[in-house]
Amino acid sequence: MVKQTVLIAGLGLIGGSLALSIKEIKGIRLIGYDADRHALEYSKMNGIVDDIYYQFDKAVLEADICIFATPVSKTVDLIHQLNELTLEKELLLSDVGSVKSLIMNTAEKITSDKVTFIGGHPMAGSHKRGIQSAKAHLFENAIYVLTPTKKSTAEDMEKLKALLTPTKAKFLILDAKEHDEMTSVISHFPHLVASSLVHQAREWQKIHPYIPKLAAGGFRDITRIASSNPSMWKDIFFQNRDKMSRLLADWIEEMKKLKDLIDSGEKTQIQTYLEQAKDYRDGLDSKKKGAILSYYDLYVDIFDQPGALLKVVHLLAEHDISINNIEILEIREGITGVLRLSFQNKNDQQISQAILSKNNYETMIEE
Numbered sequence: 001m002v003k004q005t006v007l008i009a010g011l012g013l014i015g016g017s018l019a020l021s022i023k024e025i026k027g028i029r030l031i032g033y034d035a036d037r038h039a040l041e042y043s044k045m046n047g048i049v050d051d052i053y054y055q056f057d058k059a060v061l062e063a064d065i066c067i068f069a070t071p072v073s074k075t076v077d078l079i080h081q082l083n084e085l086t087l088e089k090e091l092l093l094s095d096v097g098s099v100k101s102l103i104m105n106t107a108e109k110i111t112s113d114k115v116t117f118i119g120g121h122p123m124a125g126s127h128k129r130g131i132q133s134a135k136a137h138l139f140e141n142a143i144y145v146l147t148p149t150k151k152s153t154a155e156d157m158e159k160l161k162a163l164l165t166p167t168k169a170k171f172l173i174l175d176a177k178e179h180d181e182m183t184s185v186i187s188h189f190p191h192l193v194a195s196s197l198v199h200q201a202r203e204w205q206k207i208h209p210y211i212p213k214l215a216a217g218g219f220r221d222i223t224r225i226a227s228s229n230p231s232m233w234k235d236i237f238f239q240n241r242d243k244m245s246r247l248l249a250d251w252i253e254e255m256k257k258l259k260d261l262i263d264s265g266e267k268t269q270i271q272t273y274l275e276q277a278k279d280y281r282d283g284l285d286s287k288k289k290g291a292i293l294s295y296y297d298l299y300v301d302i303f304d305q306p307g308a309l310l311k312v313v314h315l316l317a318e319h320d321i322s323i324n325n326i327e328i329l330e331i332r333e334g335i336t337g338v339l340r341l342s343f344q345n346k347n348d349q350q351i352s353q354a355i356l357s358k359n360n361y362e363t364m365i366e367e
């Protein structure tokens, strides 16, 4: 049987994670291309792909499906490079870029009639970069946005979804404009704010050198994303700069209003402002609302219990309960306090609570 050849161009965090989940599919020859030979050789050595190519044109001529997992600006360059080639077989093309408009505009102008493009964006990642951080389960339960082109058919869409099914992501079809507008609000602009808060703390540190030691959970939570890959985010801000500029203008206005409320001592209005924000934020995690599936969380107090993480995981594994996500919430600097376990369903959440309570762990489920 002739195997379908799938090319991942860009074997970093996202490309490597896609490769690790796609390689589960039988009857696929998975090949990789990257501008960095170390990433390529690491992928081959660790069995992440079957074969590696040092040149894009050689690799893409072999492929039936190709996914660009390169920085957004490089994806545009690779599409241009593809236009220079003469393809002999049909090619289904996709990408993973965090901003869609420029990539989709470029893709609509692909010259070869052999190529069909469908844009993609898995809405999950991490602040890490590179193939060494790739994980097969990175996209589990995340939204995976797919953006059709004028030429792409329902059959092409099904073919791409079938390839991406092992990621266990949830597909959502959006056009480039709505995608870029929404992601600017919930991903790109918050990143800018996180970075600006870090700069503010750094300035104040000149006056109060003790500030970093004081930076507690709240500051760490809200600024976590400021530790992400600056070169990737520069690309994202630049490609979505119209939306970023508009949001910045909105934000500055909002900050001016807040400053007036603070300066004039409007306690009631400030409380209303905080309550409205809390209600909306609490609603985001509701099991019923939103496009993103939320988890069933269980909080476990493991304060002062050495090796507790392993024990907890072991206890639940013994009962065949699968944990979707584990997070250690650092309540105080250097002290491990609370473990947040996330489950796929209420039943697992409740059984786990019963098991752990029976083993003398203090647990809590948020209502």
Ligand SMILES: NC(=O)C1=CN([C@@H]2O[C@H](COP(=O)(O)OP(=O)(O)OC[C@H]3O[C@@H](n4cnc5c(N)ncnc54)[C@H](O)[C@@H]3O)[C@@H](O)[C@H]2O)C=CC1
Pocket (backbone or CB within 6 Å): 009, 010, 011, 012, 013, 014, 015, 033, 034, 035, 036, 039, 069, 070, 071, 072, 074, 096, 097, 098, 099, 121, 122, 123, 124, 125, 126, 127, 128, 129, 130, 131, 229, 232, 236
């Ligand atoms: N990091 C994240 O959390 C997420 C990132 N994305 C998107 O995924 C894409 C890749 O990001 P990451 O995997 O995080 O970055 P990364 O830095 O981990 O990987 C990028 C890879 O592309 C390679 N590369 C760079 N220029 C190239 C070129 N001209 N030709 C071939 N390979 C080239 C690099 O050597 C590297 O291996 C970006 O478009 C980003 O917007 C999407 C969702 C989440």
Ligand SMILES: O=C(O)C(=O)Cc1ccc(O)cc1
Pocket (backbone or CB within 6 Å): 097, 098, 122, 123, 124, 125, 126, 127, 187, 225
């Ligand atoms: O680390 C996080 O919380 C993220 O939000 C990761 C992320 C980064 C870029 C994307 O386009 C999508 C997801």
